[in-house]
Amino acid sequence: MSFRATLVALAQRKSSKEWLSRQSSDPWIKQRAQNDFYSRSAFKLLEISENYGNFLDKQDVGVVIDLGAAPGGWSQAAARKLGWDVDSVKKPGSYGLKQELDKKGKVAGDSYDPLNIDDLEKGYEHSPDGRAIVVAVDLLTIKPIPGVQSLKADFLHPLTEGLIHDVLVRFGFGFGRRKADIILSDIAMNMTGVAVHDDEASLRICHAVWEFARKNLRTASEIGRTRGGVLLLKHFTHPDVDAFRQKCLVPNFRDVTYIKPRSSRSESKEAYYLCRGFEPETIDNFD
Numbered sequence: 001m002s003f004r005a006t007l008v009a010l011a012q013r014k015s016s017k018e019w020l021s022r023q024s025s026d027p028w029i030k031q032r033a034q035n036d037f038y039s040r041s042a043f044k045l046l047e048i049s050e051n052y053g054n055f056l057d058k059q060d061v062g063v064v065i066d067l068g069a070a071p072g073g074w075s076q077a078a079a080r081k082l083g084w085d086v087d088s089v090k091k092p093g094s095y096g097l098k099q100e101l102d103k104k105g106k107v108a109g110d111s112y113d114p115l116n117i118d119d120l121e122k123g124y125e126h127s128p129d130g131r132a133i134v135v136a137v138d139l140l141t142i143k144p145i146p147g148v149q150s151l152k153a154d155f156l157h158p159l160t161e162g163l164i165h166d167v168l169v170r171f172g173f174g175f176g177r178r179k180a181d182i183i184l185s186d187i188a189m190n191m192t193g194v195a196v197h198d199d200e201a202s203l204r205i206c207h208a209v210w211e212f213a214r215k216n217l218r219t220a221s222e223i224g225r226t227r228g229g230v231l232l233l234k235h236f237t238h239p240d241v242d243a244f245r246q247k248c249l250v251p252n253f254r255d256v257t258y259i260k261p262r263s264s265r266s267e268s269k270e271a272y273y274l275c276r277g278f279e280p281e282t283i284d285n286f287d
């Protein structure tokens with residue numbers, strides 16, 4: 001092995017050790033093992049809900065939309081709060097995955113199809129316990145989760161919003177429930193390392209999620225609670241994000257709170273806006 005290759009190998013070994021040591025001492029990762037969540041992010045959501053009025057526990061919540069949901073920790077945590085239970089599931093399935101079959105007719109894998117039109121599958125049957133639906137959207141496949149209808153799609157694709165409505169109608173939540181009580185966005189795009197580009201991309205996602213919420217979130221008055229209509233939005237710190245908060249979020253929600261959860265690594269630039277009590281200045285109909 002050359003001197004340079006040895007150095008690289010040593011550096012890799014050192015960073016692997018650091019990573020392993022961080023993983024083994026991370027309380028959230030230990031808790032994940034105990035609670036069987038697909039990701040440590042589940043604890044961020046539970047922590048935020050518990051610290052801010054237990055918005056996931058409200059009995060009137062009928063629809064939660066989880067954007068950027070893979071591998072599925074938030075969706076799992078939300079579905080469990082909404083009364084879904086692993087044992088109550090009758091039929092596993094998912095919505096919108098384009099599965100590819102091999103020559104023998106066995107599932108060989110799945111692929112990304114932004115339209116997801118031709119491959120609707122029957123999802124979980126409703127549990128007698130589950131009182132609400134979670135619609136999870138991600139570019140990546142989400143393993144089946146009780147109470148969660150997964151949609152493998154690009155949230156930024158113009159047709160994805162229609163697909164989300166389709167899921168809501170399909171699973172029995174009808175016209176009165178075509179809007180969400182809670183919209184969660186933990187979307188994180190792949191960072192390029194070029195700050196200007198990454199900042200722009202992250203702000204673009206914030207605007208897109210806000211536009212989606214503006215049209216698809218139930219208002220506090222429709223729900224009948226002053227802090228009803230919740231948007232939890234991940235963002236990455238940079239100078240323009242505060243202007244976005246002031247312009248788009250503050251005038252349309254009763255409370256907008258900046259949150260850096262304990263379970264979020266301190267070195268990470270990520271933080272959240274928790275927006276409660278949706279009372280938009282103007283409401284558009286999406287029909």
Ligand SMILES: C[S@@+](CC[C@H](N)C(=O)[O-])C[C@H]1O[C@@H](n2cnc3c(N)ncnc32)[C@H](O)[C@@H]1O
Pocket residue numbers: 038039041042067068069070071072073074075137138139140153154155156186187188189190
């Ligand atoms: C931090 S992860 C989400 C973790 C998730 N909340 C959990 O609890 O498991 C961010 C996700 O955003 C997704 N994402 C990024 N851009 C997206 C887009 N345009 N549409 C849908 N999902 C996207 C990524 O694929 C990734 O799975």
